[in-house]
Amino acid sequence: EAQVTQNPRYLITVTGKKLTVTCSQNMNHEYMSWYRQDPGLGLRQIYYSMNVEVTDKGDVPEGYKVSRKEKRNFPLILESPSPNQTSLYFCASSLGGPLDTQYFGPGTRLTVL
Amino acid sequence: GDSVTQMEGPVTLSEEAFLTINCTYTATGYPSLFWYVQYPGEGLQLLLKATKADDKGSNKGFEATYRKETTSFHLEKGSVQVSDSAVYFCALSATGNQFYFGTGTSLTVIP
Numbered sequence A: 001e002a003q004v005t006q007n008p009r010y011l012i013t014v015t016g017k018k019l020t021v022t023c024s025q026n027m028n029h030e031y032m033s034w035y036r037q038d039p040g041l042g043l044r045q046i047y048y049s050m051n052v053e054v055t056d057k058g059d060v061p062e063g064y065k066v067s068r069k070e071k072r073n074f075p076l077i078l079e080s081p082s083p084n085q086t087s088l089y090f091c092a093s094s095l096g097g098p099l100d101t102q103y104f105g106p107g108t109r110l111t112v113l
Numbered sequence B: 001g002d003s004v005t006q007m008e009g010p011v012t013l014s015e016e017a018f019l020t021i022n023c024t025y026t027a028t029g030y031p032s033l034f035w036y037v038q039y040p041g042e043g044l045q046l047l048l049k050a051t052k053a054d055d056k057g058s059n060k061g062f063e064a065t066y067r068k069e070t071t072s073f074h075l076e077k078g079s080v081q082v083s084d085s086a087v088y089f090c091a092l093s094a095t096g097n098q099f100y101f102g103t104g105t106s107l108t109v110i111p
Helices: none
Strands: A004-007 A010-013 A019-025 A031-038 A042-051 A054-057 A076-078 A087-094 A108-112 B003-006 B011-014 B019-021 B023-026 B032-038 B044-050 B056-059 B062-065 B075-077 B086-093 B105-110
Touching: A004 A087, A010 A019, A019 A031, A019 A087, A019 A108, B003 B086, B011 B019, B019 B105, B023 B032, B023 B086, B032 B062, B044 B062
Parallel strands: A010 A108, B011 B105
Antiparallel strands: A004 A019, A019 A076, A031 A042, A031 A087, A042 A054, A087 A108, B003 B023, B019 B075, B032 B044, B032 B086, B044 B056, B056 B062, B062 B075, B086 B105
């Protein structure tokens, strides 16, 4: 089944404790992206990647890191999480770029205490 | 910078009512425009899109026309069903490879 998977689905952590949210797609998509969803703000793009080893900042990259060492994986790294990073995070992928249909993962709900 | 503004929600309609959700945009260049839908507890899915002025996107009875003169991409459906209850996001991609969503409009359809 074609899908985007994220892990974990739920995470409660404490300020400053490094964490990684994994994202994987099995559709051989070139474009992958991370978004955060907050009430009243909609979804905002954190980082995106057009291909392996190519990543770029979105609208809200501060406090996040990403890597794209393989086409299928695009992990989101929070090296020192803070409470303002409490949010619902979505990974998405598309075939060639943002103009193609983006397929979204199920979301990761992160709480930073 | 590029941005999308959509009407505030929530919107509550009776079944078979007409739906309009307004969306306007600001962008450099010639953006492509999208409507994504998020059903409760799920990720987003593409509903429809339009890539140039005067294009009409349509899917599942929903339609939206790309109006360059009014920088708008309003979503419409002639007769909503309970199953259309969801959050609807207008979005755009213009220059570069970034993607911008609006704040979302929650729709509840009551029987």
